[in-house]
Amino acid sequence: MELQTLTFLFVGLSFALYIGIAIWAKAGTTGEFYVAGGGVKPIFNGMATAADWMSAASFISMAGLIAFLGYDASVYLMGWTGGYVLLAMLLAPYLRKYGKFTVPEFIGERYYSQTARIVAVICLIFISFTYIAGQMRGVGIVFSRFLEVDIITGLMIGMAIVFVYAVLGGMKGITYTQVAQYCVLIFAYTVPAIFISLQITGNPLPQLGFGSTLAGDPSTYMLDKLDQVVTDLGFTAYTDGTQSTTNLFFLTMALMAGTAGLPHVIVRFFTVPKVSDARKSAGYALLFIALLYTVAPAVGSMARFNLINTINGEDVTGTEYTAMPSWFKTWENSGLLAWYDHNSDGKIQYAKGNPIEGKKPSFADDRGQYGERVVTNPGKGEIAKGAPFANELYVDRDIMVLANPEIAGLPAWVIALIAAGGIAAALSTAAGLLLVISAAISHDLLKTTFAPDISEKQELMYGRIAITVAIVIAGYLGANPPGWVAETVAMAFGLAASSLFPAILLGIFSKRVNRKGAIAGMLTGLIFTFCYIVYFKGVFFDPIGVNKPENWLFGITPQAIGGLGMVFNFVVALTVSHLTEEPPKEVQEMVASLRIPRGATEATAH
Amino acid sequence: MSNNEINNNDNHEKYWQANIKLVMWCLAVWFVVSFGFGVLLVEQLNAIRLGGFKLGFWFAQQGSIYTFLALIFFYVHQMNKLDKKYNVHD
Numbered sequence: 152m153e154l155q156t157l158t159f160l161f162v163g164l165s166f167a168l169y170i171g172i173a174i175w176a177k178a179g180t181t182g183e184f185y186v187a188g189g190g191v192k193p194i195f196n197g198m199a200t201a202a203d204w205m206s207a208a209s210f211i212s213m214a215g216l217i218a219f220l221g222y223d224a225s226v227y228l229m230g231w232t233g234g235y236v237l238l239a240m241l242l243a244p245y246l247r248k249y250g251k252f253t254v255p256e257f258i259g260e261r262y263y264s265q266t267a268r269i270v271a272v273i274c275l276i277f278i279s280f281t282y283i284a285g286q287m288r289g290v291g292i293v294f295s296r297f298l299e300v301d302i303i304t305g306l307m308i309g310m311a312i313v314f315v316y317a318v319l320g321g322m323k324g325i326t327y328t329q330v331a332q333y334c335v336l337i338f339a340y341t342v343p344a345i346f347i348s349l350q351i352t353g354n355p356l357p358q359l360g361f362g363s364t365l366a367g368d369p370s371t372y373m374l375d376k377l378d379q380v381v382t383d384l385g386f387t388a389y390t391d392g393t394q395s396t397t398n399l400f401f402l403t404m405a406l407m408a409g410t411a412g413l414p415h416v417i418v419r420f421f422t423v424p425k426v427s428d429a430r431k432s433a434g435y436a437l438l439f440i441a442l443l444y445t446v447a448p449a450v451g452s453m454a455r456f457n458l459i460n461t462i463n464g465e466d467v468t469g470t471e472y473t474a475m476p477s478w479f480k481t482w483e484n485s486g487l488l489a490w491y492d493h494n495s496d497g498k499i500q501y502a503k504g505n506p507i508e509g510k511k512p513s514f515a516d517d518r519g520q521y522g523e524r525v526v527t528n529p530g531k532g533e534i535a536k537g538a539p540f541a542n543e544l545y546v547d548r549d550i551m552v553l554a555n556p557e558i559a560g561l562p563a564w565v566i567a568l569i570a571a572g573g574i575a576a577a578l579s580t581a582a583g584l585l586l587v588i589s590a591a592i593s594h595d596l597l598k599t600t601f602a603p604d605i606s607e608k609q610e611l612m613y614g615r616i617a618i619t620v621a622i623v624i625a626g627y628l629g630a631n632p633p634g635w636v637a638e639t640v641a642m643a644f645g646l647a648a649s650s651l652f653p654a655i656l657l658g659i660f661s662k663r664v665n666r667k668g669a670i671a672g673m674l675t676g677l678i679f680t681f682c683y684i685v686y687f688k689g690v691f692f693d694p695i696g697v698n699k700p701e702n703w704l705f706g707i708t709p710q711a712i713g714g715l716g717m718v719f720n721f722v723v724a725l726t727v728s729h730l731t732e733e734p735p736k737e738v739q740e741m742v743a744s745l746r747i748p749r750g751a752t753e754a755t756a757h
Numbered sequence: 758m759s760n761n762e763i764n765n766n767d768n769h770e771k772y773w774q775a776n777i778k779l780v781m782w783c784l785a786v787w788f789v790v791s792f793g794f795g796v797l798l799v800e801q802l803n804a805i806r807l808g809g810f811k812l813g814f815w816f817a818q819q820g821s822i823y824t825f826l827a828l829i830f831f832y833v834h835q836m837n838k839l840d841k842k843y844n845v846h847d
Contacts, residue, residue: 225817362809372809434829
């Protein structure tokens with residue numbers, strides 16, 4: 152069968168499965184809508200959490216990031232998994248014992264303050280929307296490349312599917328759909344990885360494969376060969392780092408605490424029956440995540456290896472454009488690959504250096520003499536230090552996972568599988584985010600703050616309306632991605648780490664931290680992190696400061712600053728609390744009861 | 758406050774202290790394998806080989822993740838024991 156027919160078949164089947172689950176899991180009460188009735192088995196919650204957490208970014212972008220950054224990308228692997236240790240030991244069991252519906256609800260009640268609750272709602276909505284924009288974009292990319300429909304049509308289909316199962320089923324529908332989506336995405340991710348690992352090293356386990364010797368040369372380890380190949384092209388060795396240790400340290404910290412503080416992940420632990428289940432299910436979640444996260448570095452290194460060999464050829468002189476396989480032209484048509492023939496030899500060469508001026512290539516309407524797309528913003532064609540020739544190839548990192556099976560020449564059904572997996576990863580995360588947004592609006596803002604008189608039925612209806620509106624906004628953001636999406640994803644982590652994470656943690660582990668301390672801490676972390684990122688990156692306007700190492704505080708990049716913001720939050724919250732009065736007795740008793748597993752009931756409204 | 762309640766609170770306090778001690782140990786390991794082996798000591802460890810991997814690089818991209826997993830399941834197991842010992846299980 153043709154690739155496109157297969158892709159339609161796989162994606163269509165997965166959609167039918169999601170809708171079937173939605174009809175089966177229709178939510179009837181607010182409890183089912185917000186927390187799936189609190190009866191999800193730990194292993195299923197683990198799978199759902201894994202799908203919830205692993206977004207289009209994990210599925211599509213992460214291996215590409217690793218492929219081009221090498222060791223430096225390790226911080227993402229450690230940060231995004233190490234956060235689950237914090238979640239399992241410091242947050243999940245206690246929040247499950249608390250037994251209500253939302254994260255702002257906990258903060259509001261623990262710090263006996265509506266202000267704290269509203270601050271938490273604002274953080275939550277901001278974090279969640281920045282994420283969703285990225286997911287919807289991912290859906291659009293997959294649809295437009297594999298199904299050759301335009302991005303808008305792809306988005307509309309994706310929105311319609313999420314609408315059906317999120318609005319109908321609420322958390323219950325989302326949970327069981329996420330379980331199915333996890334199975335689809337992990338299968339889609341590991342199958343091509345196994346094929347490629349077998350091809351390059353002869354070892355079927357990718358985790359061991361990238362530490363094995365080459366299939367064609369049993370005396371050389373793959374990573375050693377890769378190190379040598381990239382250094383010959385002028386790059387830093389793949390297994391060595393280029394960033395400062397301080398920065399890596401703070402970035403890892405921001406990613407770990409940010410992961411633990413993300414509301415759509417935390418809320419998943421409200422859905423299990425018992426406190427001990429919450430702990431266990433965090434373990435399962437990490438197990439299912441690790442299945443992908445330990446494969447990703449193998450995929451990254453092998454993709455880089457394959458790409459370099461395919462482009463530069465055996466003798467490292469480049470490959471003629473006209474001799475390139477068809478995938479090159481397909482991705483060139485989508486603008487994610489570009490070639491400018493700096494030395495006019497008709498061959499593509501890949502080495503260190505920027506082949507183009509600026510960040511993205513722009514193209515003329517007509518074709519060049521070999522049939523290539525004409526790049527209108529070529530670089531100067533200078534040969535970078537240590538490189539044998541000027542770089543002529545522009546590669547968007549995002550295509551590494553999507554194009555990898557094609558580069559490796561795998562069968563069409565494997566490529567079709569990747570499309571279904573990418574869509575599953577994007578939709579599962581989008582749905583989880585939409586739910587926490589809708590819960591924050593219908594539960595924290597309406598039911599508790601502005602319209603306490605509404606009935607459960609009405610609250611459920613408002614929840615469904617809120618999710619619908621959120622889907623429309625998310626779709627709009629996906630179609631018209633603001634230029635600052637990439638910047639704001641870093642901001643989402645920084646803000647979660649510097650605002651929500653310390654507030655929740657102190658709320659459980661200290662009886663002494665009071666309202667004033669918590670609010671002062673959250674605002675310090677939030678404002679410091681926000682301002683630092685905006686100062687260097689600009690969000691709605693041009694950056695104020697020049698984003699370069701000499702200007703950074705202690706050499707910390709804007710992406711990593713949330714780690715420092717978190718430290719400030721802790722210091723301010725503890726200092727202010729100790730200088731002011733103790734929290735009321737009933738709050739201290741509430742904290743005491745959070746720490747004892749016994750007596751956890753099904754999550755309730757009040 | 759009755760004697761019973763005082764005993765109960767005392768018991769809960771002991772349970773909490775045992776929990777904190779366990780979490781501290783787990784987090785110490787968590788810190789050493791990621792921030793320690795993966796970031797701060799990576800260059801020194803890279804001098805040692807683990808098959809085709811440099812050891813520091815392996816910890817950063819593989820070993821830390823496996824350790825995190827083992828840590829959580831160890832913690833779950835120990836906590837279940839503590840819950841029973843102090844009779845606070847759910």
